[in-house]
Amino acid sequence: TEMRRPLIAGNWKMHLTLAESAALARTVRTDLKETAVAEVVLAPPFTALSVVAQELAGSPVQLAAQDVFWELQGAYTGAISPRMLQDVGCRYVIIGHSERRQYFGETDATVNRKIKAVLTVGLQPMMCIGETLAQREAEETLAVITSQLTGGLADLLPEEINRLVIAYEPVWAIGTGRTATPEQAQEVHSFIRQLLAKQVRPDIAYGLRLLYGGSVTPDNIKVLAQAPDIDGALVGGASLKADSFLKIAALG
Ligand code: PEP
Numbered sequence: 001t002e003m004r005r006p007l008i009a010g011n012w013k014m015h016l017t018l019a020e021s022a023a024l025a026r027t028v029r030t031d032l033k034e035t036a037v038a039e040v041v042l043a044p045p046f047t048a049l050s051v052v053a054q055e056l057a058g059s060p061v062q063l064a065a066q067d068v069f070w071e072l073q074g075a076y077t078g079a080i081s082p083r084m085l086q087d088v089g090c091r092y093v094i095i096g097h098s099e100r101r102q103y104f105g106e107t108d109a110t111v112n113r114k115i116k117a118v119l120t121v122g123l124q125p126m127m128c129i130g131e132t133l134a135q136r137e138a139e140e141t142l143a144v145i146t147s148q149l150t151g152g153l154a155d156l157l158p159e160e161i162n163r164l165v166i167a168y169e170p171v172w173a174i175g176t177g178r179t180a181t182p183e184q185a186q187e188v189h190s191f192i193r194q195l196l197a198k199q200v201r202p203d204i205a206y207g208l209r210l211l212y213g214g215s216v217t218p219d220n221i222k223v224l225a226q227a228p229d230i231d232g233a234l235v236g237g238a239s240l241k242a243d244s245f246l247k248i249a250a251l252g
Helices: 018-031 046-056 082-088 098-103 108-120 133-137 141-152 182-199 202-207 221-226 242-249
Strands: 007-011 039-043 062-065 092-095 124-129 165-168 209-213 232-235
Touching: 007 092, 007 209, 007 242, 018 039, 018 046, 018 242, 039 092, 046 062, 046 082, 082 108, 092 108, 108 124, 108 141, 124 141, 133 141, 141 182, 165 182, 182 202, 182 209, 182 221, 221 232, 232 242
Parallel strands: 007 039, 007 232, 039 062, 062 092, 092 124, 124 165, 165 209, 209 232
Antiparallel strands: none
8 A cells, every 4th residue: 555645535515604614624724734644635515615725725635526517517507517626626526425326316327427527627536436235235245336336437548547536435334333344345445456457457456546435433544544455534424523534634
């Protein structure tokens, strides 16, 4: 993992007012150790991207959006384009989060379109994949991961895939307090890397950052991050409190 800088991203989901967002971003920026090993990323709701960008200006903390539409502009009422996200100061865009798949009809095909659109403006997609509890119990985990990866990455060039961050987020672990064990997560991370090595290119597979997501806390980040193929975390609930997020950002 030496060549992969760990990445800790906070997904604020549908939480926080502008004032709360600015305050949390400011505390993270101010209290993050200059010696921090991990790259730190904040993903506020769309409404707060601008104020958070202002708080983070000149700091190493990076900005992400939680979703995007695949067209660059046009008559798409309610949608936000990759160009708008670039304009507001994002570096990353979360794509295909399980909540988008569950509540908003996101599919591997829409994930694929969004990844391509985001790449055209130079932003970095953070693609989320992961199995449900029923799929894990039916021993379909690796098949689900394979089809989500294959569908999400369809028609992308190796050089484009090289721009991605991939987050493995077992749906049964998101917001449930039921974290995957380091062994469970490592098994899937290692599988993802091997699949990419075979289907894309070994050097790209070994350079890509694979994040774990699902009930990450200050108490479990350390053992998770020690697993050889886990390169950081996508953090939901625990990213809303500065003290717990900063502990996670310090990798426990
Ligand atoms: C997430 O939303 O990506 C997530 C992992 O949430 P939580 O940390 O709350 O389980």
